[in-house]
Amino acid sequence: MACARVPLDEQQVTERGAQGKERTLPALHPDRKEERCFVPYRPPAGGSPAEVEEFLELARFIVEELEWLLALPHDRFWCQVVFDESLQRCLDSYLRHAPRGLDLAALPASPAVADVQRALHRAVFLTFLRMATHKESKENFFTPAVFGEIIYDNFLFDIPKLLDLCVLFGKGNNQLLHKMIENIFTQQPAYFSDLNETIPTVLQVFDAILEKCGLLCEGAAATEPMKLNAHKQASAMTMSQQELVDIILYLCDSTTTVHAFLDIFPAACSSFQSLGFLSRLTSFYEAAVPELQKAVRKRNFDDESLQEDLWKRLSHCCRKMVETAHLLLHHTCLQPILDSEENSQTFADELLQHFTSFLPEKRFVVDYDEQFPIADDISLLQQALPLVDETRTSYLLQGVEGAWDSLGRQKPQ
Template identity: 85%
Template sequence: MACARVPLDEQQVTEAGPLGNQRTLPALHPDRTEERCFVPYKPPPEGYSSAGVEEFLEHAKFILEDLEWLLALPHDKFWCQVVFDESLQRCLDSYLHHAPRGLDLAALPPSPAVADVQRGVHRAVFLTFLRMATHKESKENFFTPAVFGEIIYDNFLFDIPKILDLCVLFGKGNSQLLHKMIENIFTQQPSYYSDLEETVPTVLLVFDTVLDKCGHQCEGAAAMEPMKLNAHKQPTAMTMSQQDLADIILYLCDSTTTIHAFLDIFPAACSSFQSHAFLSRLTSFYETAVPDLEKAVRKRNFDNKSLQEDLWKRLSHSCRKMVETAHLLLHHTCLQPILEGRENMQTFAEDLLQYFTSFLPEKRFLADYDEHFPIADDISLLHQALPVIDETRTSYLLQGVQSAWDCVGRQKPQSHIHSRASPSFSDNQGAEGGAAAASSGGFKPQEVPDLRGRREDPQGAEAMLDVPRKGNNGAVCPVSEAERESLLFCIKDLLPDLGEGFLLACLEEYNYSSELVINNILEDRLAPNLEKLDRAMPRPVKKELPVVLNNRSNVFDDDEFDVFRRDQVDMSRIWKGRRKGESAREILNDKQHIEEQRARYRAYETVVDEVIIQPGESAAAYDLDDYDDEYDDTYDVNQVGANDLDGDSLLNRRPFTIPQVLRKGTKAEVEDEGDDDDDEQENALQNNTNRDQFVQDPALLRERADARRAAMQQRKGIQPERPSKVLGRPKGQGQTLDTFLDRRKKETNKSHVANHNRRSMADRKRNKGMIPS
């Protein structure tokens, strides 16, 4: 067996040969490879056929068993299998190529068995690459660092495309582990940096390809080629087929997500991307292609509305990842050195301002970038770190940002809250599992715990397919009725056996995120309150709102003209304006309503104190009860105090008087009421002097007011003001001194009312000799 403290690349092993003789071989030798065929990976079926699901489960279980067997091998056997078994590399490459990405998880069949097997294969592949990227597992099992770098590089165990796929597949929840893996690979084999430099131009071809498919002229080297004669026939986003449009958006979504995941996990690659002017190409592509693609997805008529919604979601995801990628490049190449206080901070600040200045022509990109990563905050940081920054230049940048918001027709948010340490959106925050795995395992590039026969899942692997339970930190995201119906329709297509009421409750719990609902239902990780619900629960019946007309309250309710409750109305009694054939005099002379009321009032004239029951009549006819021997009738006959001399007799009743408006004016009625009218007129004449007048005499009112004023002044000891004698005597009879003084006072004080002190200023000029007197 292998000797302790000796690197694996220097170890020699002795084992039996094919003929039974003993032979000595290097620890890494093809003859030590086990005969085992690793089958390639196939993704889960898109349909719901039981045969396809069964085939996938059987195929995936083979892969899972083979990878678990591989991970259980000793260190030397594991590396022999990794280096010399080509079927293993084909299996791993097929998984990186065909495994569903984050946005594809919603398309998995609604089967818990499929989700469990997929999660198991995902974890096994991740642990296999994790062990392949480790050159020292323990003090006894390790490689010489230089030899390890040559082995992984010469045998293509890792290359830049594989590393990109690893980042996008396993980055969420395992970012710290992946960062240490990739950093270890680049540290032990620096040749990967040169490969990265050669890969960036290929990545830039993604933007050129999309621009060319959308009918736009490409930038860079492709722009130097002469335009073809049939270039005007190039289809655009609005004219190409729906399948081509879907392929372009899927291609763009996959590319932007992969680039962002790689730069987020391995920030050291940002300098290589910036050396090829990646940021300027990215912003120019965003400004040119994104508006056309958004317009095509919104305005084209799709046969399948779910396809349109999926394309819009992927295009929005691509835009968000491009904005985040731009921020990552600026943060790690310009902002981070300033925050760390490195040398040549002025140079980094100048580069940052230069990048911001280059964003000014790209109005759409600038507004979207400023919405998520406010440029004003970065400029404020520059002023704090370097007070010598030109304020005129920064003011110009801020004005350009505001101009970009105005050009796109949007209103800039009032406040932004973002973390500079981890610039990403809420749906990309899933590193809790990776952080826990790193802290629990104590992973280091040179020292990794033994992975053979591990029976419990690391927390990082547990979180590989996990997604946050609530988006936007639990903030409520209200949606319209149409949007809610659209989300419900999409989930219902994937999960037809679930009731609409249950799905609506799930959408409300997960803030109307269809991806979270589908993922948690498939993985059976619903919230406790949702687990208690019936999964076939129908949609609750909407309570019909009561009709407003039935609940109205009006003075015309239930009358003969209530059209809301009567089907038949006497239209002969309804007319507009004056009736035909009627004159105003006839209407005024119609006293029918008075005759109707006269009979009612005549009923009150008859007041009967005693009712005489004639022989043969019963008391029941007059509602008279039988005699009650317990009734106290002491005072029924004796009217106590009724006939006192100090007043009229209470037994004398005042005769009933018919209202004036109901009288016919006959002679009998006039005579009956004549005496009473005379008495009332005499009393009215006697009290005429004391009755309230509508308008009193103004002279009398002034006398009363003067009397009250004089009494008040006398109480306060105020001398009454001398009456003015401006009028004086008639002309020719001479004037008194009081008249002369009053006239002079009036002349002097005229300026308080009008003429604006003209009189006093004239006197002042005259006194100074300016006006000859």
């Protein structure tokens, strides 16, 4: 056992080596790791008894190993976490492959599968929770800066893993996840730089979807005249059914994941805002949603339940995009005004600017207004800052009304 009241990263331990000779080494040392061989997680390929049996055996192995890991004392746990690559591969494989609530195919419906999956789900979460905790007790803790280096340099957490954690565990464990992620970003601010690097890649997903639907009009391609014999660009109406399904599943996963992350860790909203995420989101919404909805409604599906499911998924995506826009505005503009922070006027101008920029995106502005009435936010703004430009706000509210009218939709009472 390592010495008490000294951070783990400074502790030394004296142990008997393989030849029985005593030696002193740092408490965090690869020689203190045990050979355990964590196996990677794979969901069953199908529902045959043999496949289910194989899955059960694999999942039980992982549960047992993780329970063993969680029962280890603090120093041994960290030796395993830092130096056992098979453990990292196992955890990563769970984040990548674990079934999510929104997946089309669920695990085979058997009580044994459900039981072991639940045990595994909990054990994986607790392992990540312990890995995100730099102070476990008065005796068991890290120097915060060293903790930040360890989790970052060893890729114990990275941005895709944090997003996976949010979408897999966030629904019911919001507060715990918030504490975990907040601690990770606090102890290692380099994660903010990584987040800034990741956001343009998230935006590429939107571009990729627009491109697949033949809706990406950028650069030379948009200005050059198309040859008469050129192949017609694919669209949501003409692409294969499987492609359409994949696009909607992809959008569903992407919008749910981004929303879950921002909901759990609102401090990330400013990074998304500073990289222009909101305007890209609204223009994507305006371009892609009507096309995809039209394709789902008008195409012939052999399986009507698939059509119904795709519609629901698309509707879910709309909700998540609108909620994401609201989270971004709430945390970067409205909340600072309500908290009476300095520069409230600047935040108010920004908020009005964002709302005004929504106006050309009629479909988006109406769906947003339906979920989060813009008039309510304007009213809040006027209460907090009585000097808000009234001409500007009435122009905005008229624009919103106009969007409802132009789409022929009735505002809910």
